[in-house]
Amino acid sequence: MNKGLLVALIFVLVLAMAVPVLALTESQARELETLYEQENQIRQQIVDKQEEAGLVDAETATSLRERLANMWEYRKQQFAEGNYLQGFGFGGAPCHGGGTGNGMMGGSGRMMW
Structure with a gap:
């Protein structure tokens, strides 16, 4: 495949992904924030019940509540x-670390935000 065509295709795909964000109205932004x-x-209620x-x-x-507060800020x-x-792997937060290690819960496999 021609390099120029590949670059153009990538540019179009990136632009297509950006268009919904650029088209976000004030009302939609408020609704998303809500x-x-x-x-x-x-x-927070889930942590309370747990x-x-x-x-x-x-x-x-307490640690989970602090983490949730930091995430919200x-x-x-x-x-x-x-x-x-935000969320679902859309790049709302920077990646920390090199991908090795046991993770926050020491490799126990329990999800605790």
Whole structure:
């Protein structure tokens, strides 16, 4: 395949992905922020219920709440910059580390945000 054609194709694909973000109205942006805020509140409620049920201890629950608060502050910063592609692997957060190691939960496989 011709290099010029490949570069043009990549450019068109990148532009096509950017168009929905550029077309975001003020109303849509507010709606997304509201939905993300609801998601944050639900995650906090989940941590509360996990602690209440004894699934996580108080120290872990506190740590999770702090992490959720930090994530929410980061999201608000991203909203202020016009980035509404949060979550689901859309690049809302920078990658940390080189991909090796056991992860946050020491390799236990439990998802704790």
